Amino acid sequence: MKIFDYERIQEKIIMHEHKSGLKAFVIPKKGYNKVYATFATDYGSIDNTFISPGDKEQTRVPDGIAHFLEHKLFEQEDGSVMDKFSKLGSVPNAYTSFTQTVYLFSCTGVFEENFKLLLNYVQHPYLTDENVEKEKGIIAQEIKMYQDNADWRVFFNLLGALYEKHPTKIDIAGTVESISQIDKAALSKCYDTFYHPSNMIVVVVGDVNDEAVFKMIDEGITAKENPGEIKRIYPDEPNTHFKEKVEKNLAVAIPQFLMGVKDNSAVSGYELLKRKVSLEIILSILMGRSSLLYNQLYDEGLINQSFSTEAILEKSFGYTVWGGQSNDPAQVAGRIQEAIEKIHREGLDQKNFDRIRKAHEGRFIRGLNSPENISHSFIPLYFKGVNFFEQTKVYKELTIQDVQKVFSEHFSMTPALSVIWPMKM
Amino acid sequence: MRNSKNRVAVSKLHEKNGISFYAVQSDKFKTIQLDIFLIHPLQKEAVSENALFPYVLRRGCSRYATQLELALRLEELYGAGISAAVHKKGENQIIHLNSGFVADQFTSGNTNLFDEAGSLLLEVLTRPVLEEGLFRRDYFDQEKTNLIQRIQSRVNDKMHYALRRCLEEMCAGEPYAIYEDGDEEGAGTITLEGLMARYRKTLAESPMVVFISGNVNDKDTGRFIDKFSGLERDCNKSFYKSQVTKDVAKVRRIEEPMDVSQGQLCLGFRTQVEAGSPDYFPLAIYNSILGGGVQSKLFQNVREKESLAYYIFSRLEKFKGLLVACGGIDIKNKEKAEKIILEQMEAIRHGNISDLEIEAAKKSIETGTKSMQDSQGGMIDFYLSQLLAGDDDDIESFLDKLMKVEKEDVVRISEKITPDTVYFLTSLSGESTGEGSRNE
Known part of the structure; x- marks a missing residue:
């Protein structure tokens, strides 16, 4: 024991x-x-x-x-x-x-x-x-x-x-x-x-x-x-995206879109957890509720409260994903790409990083009230060689340099776009 | 049966000017939660404005005038959250503002998150960003568009869409048919002036219920309650009571075609049972036996025996006394599924209920109710519902009454349940699509 x-x-x-x-x-x-x-x-x-x-x-x-x-x-x-x-x-x-x-x-x-x-x-x-x-x-x-x-x-x-x-x-x-x-x-x-x-x-x-x-x-x-x-046995998957864009029609009211970038790091264990937290922080810096981009897109009516972001990392695959409802997904995609390029040029901001890391840690702690959440988070991470509660260590150790490095590696491809358009009547 | 050692104590702290304060005291949670509810009867003329102003309030307050500034501040407060939402319970529209944040032992330094988050929440409610005495025009326009999009998006989730359309058709002409967000037409006609007037009126005149949950000391609680004393209130109303009893002359049948591959069948019934009545307890057991879980007659017969559905359940709308049975089925199986659902209800009416079914139904509700005490949100919802129902039972006496229900009570209650509306969401052609034909 x-x-x-x-x-x-x-x-x-x-x-x-x-x-x-x-x-x-x-x-x-x-x-x-x-x-x-x-x-x-x-x-x-x-x-x-x-x-x-x-x-x-x-x-x-x-x-x-x-x-x-x-x-x-x-x-x-x-x-x-x-x-x-x-x-x-x-x-x-x-x-x-x-x-x-x-x-x-x-x-x-x-x-x-x-x-x-x-x-x-x-x-x-x-x-x-x-x-x-x-x-x-x-x-x-x-x-x-x-x-x-x-x-x-x-x-x-x-x-x-x-x-x-x-x-x-x-x-x-x-x-x-x-x-x-x-x-x-x-x-x-x-x-x-x-x-x-x-x-x-x-x-x-x-x-x-x-x-x-x-x-x-x-x-x-x-x-x-x-x-x-x-x-x-998993097939050899190219590092690049397969398609730029996939579109389909369904019985929905407002177009729905998701964008994503493949993560080719194939890490596991504590490194995986650290990378996942890093990607989550990057997504918040780029397009979270406190980002300029989110607020501009929201004010212009290009996105609404349904917009959210997530980072998924598994041993054999991984990606960042974001999206929601929008009447002009292509415009949103373009603006997000611009914001990504801006960070490539200027780097991440220390103040943003510190504040968002603290906020993410707070939200992580808030999630610990729920036995379901603990269990659902613990199991997949354990199979990937790391203990969920180690996340508290990640928040403590993570530096802006770590996160900057993950950003440069991960956001090297133009995001792929998926759109569900309403049915044409 | 009882488990009093893990009790979460709920106590009324204070009542003044139509605002009642409750503490949900427990030290097992890592968070503190503050919830403010304004309760307004569902009315066509008020519903859209009431559905909109909470979202305009969420855009900013006098100290943090934009969503961006508010977001920055909340991140500094260890990722505290402030949210606005509008719900519906029976024929009441519930305006909800919430703040959740980590308890002080998880913060470093000497931040008093409780004071700061509490002040912020109250400022969001009472000190909006104003221009010439009105909400900001851009916030108003944007949130109005968002409200219309939310209304339009109901169709996205086919199961809930069908369930709610069934209830809407069933209660056509009654306040219950009104959605908590109102409808597109109503949203379209809201004016900035009208919205401002509605906000002031609802804030001043509607009964308000406030919950403080977590491990909070009396001093902090007292300071938070004091912050409400500056509110101008003119409230002498109690909660509106939903109209429950209604005769049904004839079962209505509604079919709605849409571009879908699966049909959604919903059967709506009137139970004629009011929320605070002693009959509610056998009704809850009835519902659990019929379609409350994996042991239920619907799950066993529609899914396990006939393989007609993946999901099949029945649900009570406690405050309006409605019961709905819903399943996602192949379009060609509509008649068959409807017949089996009605047969299960007939079986209960004939007393065809095993001891095991009664036991499982009771235990399932007991487990659900006790589990609720492990969630701050769950506790708050339970107590708010009890207040609206005019029911004084705490969790223990609520469970005691459920456990005393006998088979005869369930059979007796089943006599009251009358079919009202059959709603079916079907494909455009009204026929099943070829199996697998729509797979990518």
Whole structure:
């Protein structure tokens, strides 16, 4: 057992490693009624081509299979595991992202029973030809829901502009066509490859007894022999953007746009976290609420409050992204490009940097009230080799020189643009 | 069942001039939050102006006259936030100003964030940037355009659009049909003079509720409350009570075509149950059994058994006594889905409810309510709702009453629920698009 203490933010993490290689974490939240527990695997939608431990040949699985498997794990031989959680009064859920699949529940009572149930069902898939077929109708509706969702479409169209080959450009749920090819054998192959305890973590956030949690881990996790490394195969992706612009029409009222710049740093661990925070600070300096550019665009009616920015960094891909609603996305794009060039010429301003770093740290601390937020931030970062709470260290150590360097590297390409226009009537 | 050790204490501090102050006291949060609510009945003639002025106020105040200056100041205050929003609860329009910031132990030096953020929030509410006694013309024009865009953008989220269109059609002619943002026509006719007059009137005359949440000492709280004493108030109104009971002569059917690949089906019902009535408790259990979660009849039958939908749920509008069942389905499955939804309601009416369903419904609401105590926003919303409902229950007595609901109560309540409107958002052709044909 190891304890990591973060005095500055009054948080700590207690870690325990199971003999299978699984790591379990307790993040205590004193005085909270709710316990938020997650069981996550380092496996997401981009992992569609791999060589399983012991195999010689690579396997290519249908798009959307990680998400499909997430749906199917709820089904157990003796019925849906959701029923069992409901009996215990807890709220079960699961989600699949580009890089992880996460199973979770939140409860305000009988934590032990809920927790044992979580550990148990994720380790015991029950797949039959019939139950795999049955799920296709449900997931087809989920896919259609996202097809009609402008926020989702404008985002994936941007990824399609940034990436030529990388599977992050593919919808997490796949397509109605691709999921029709999914069968029991393919699901089992993915499960056996990616759901080994050594590829998984457990995170419990709440007012719980850590020793009791780790005891349940020791008893509830089946210690399989470590099979060795999973080789994940991603295509060689060019460093440049694939397309400058992608446009589409949907039933929306105001045009929606997103712009982005690919990040080719391929860093991991603490360096990744530092780079992510740097990019977030840069985005705020460039076009945040306190920037001249944001305020000019807002005053001219070119953007509205829907405008936001984000930095995404994964091991095999990454990008900055920003956008919202605008009647003239091309004009906004041009103005942002000008602001980027201005910083290339003049550099970042120390006063802006200091103030925005402080503001970002404050917002980071404000986010620590929420067990969901802690858990959702902790899991993906851990799989990338860094502990979320280390972010407090980043704020302390980061210098304007670090950030200036990231700026020069990252903003070397003209941003790509994705626009959803309203339907022509 | 009870868990009193983690209680978040909510207490009334003070009431004067139609402003009531509440403290949501807890030391488990890292933040302090200040929330000011102005409560105004939904009225066609006032709704658009009330929906606009909070956003004009958010543009700046006398000390920080532009959004840019305000943003710079908030960043200096460790990324404190000030936000304006307009909500709707029953037939009331709720104007909301909020400030959130980190508690003092996370700041370095001797900044008193509470005093400064509190003053700023109040200045945003009461000391707008004026030109010849009116709001700045450019702020007015820009925020008016933004309001119209917000109204137009309702269509973007198809599920919520369908849900709200169903409620609107259902309550046509009643105040509840009015959106919290009003409509495009109303927004278009707002004048600068009219807006200024409305702002002054709403600020002076509407009941105001203020919440102070977090670990705040009495002295700081007292100073914050004192800041309201300079407000000119003329408020003798209590909260407007929504009209709940209504006879339904005939079920209305609305189909709206749009360029979509998935159909959105919403069935609207009148429950005839008022928010503060004892019948609300069995109604809440009824809703949970019908469509409240993964254990619910709708989820089990529409999704798990028939694979017709990914999302399917029912929801209560507590203050107006409405219940809506919604699902995203293939267009060709509309009749089938509607039939299954109605069958589930029929089953409840016939007492076809297992002990497990009752238990799961109770536990699900209990878990949700207790979890709410881990969120400052959740607590505030609960207590504001209780105030509007005229309900004195705190969380514990609220839960006690829910736990006492019996199967017979749920069956009895089901008799009151009458179908009102069936709304369907469908494709332009009214037919299913070929599967996968719209994939990129």
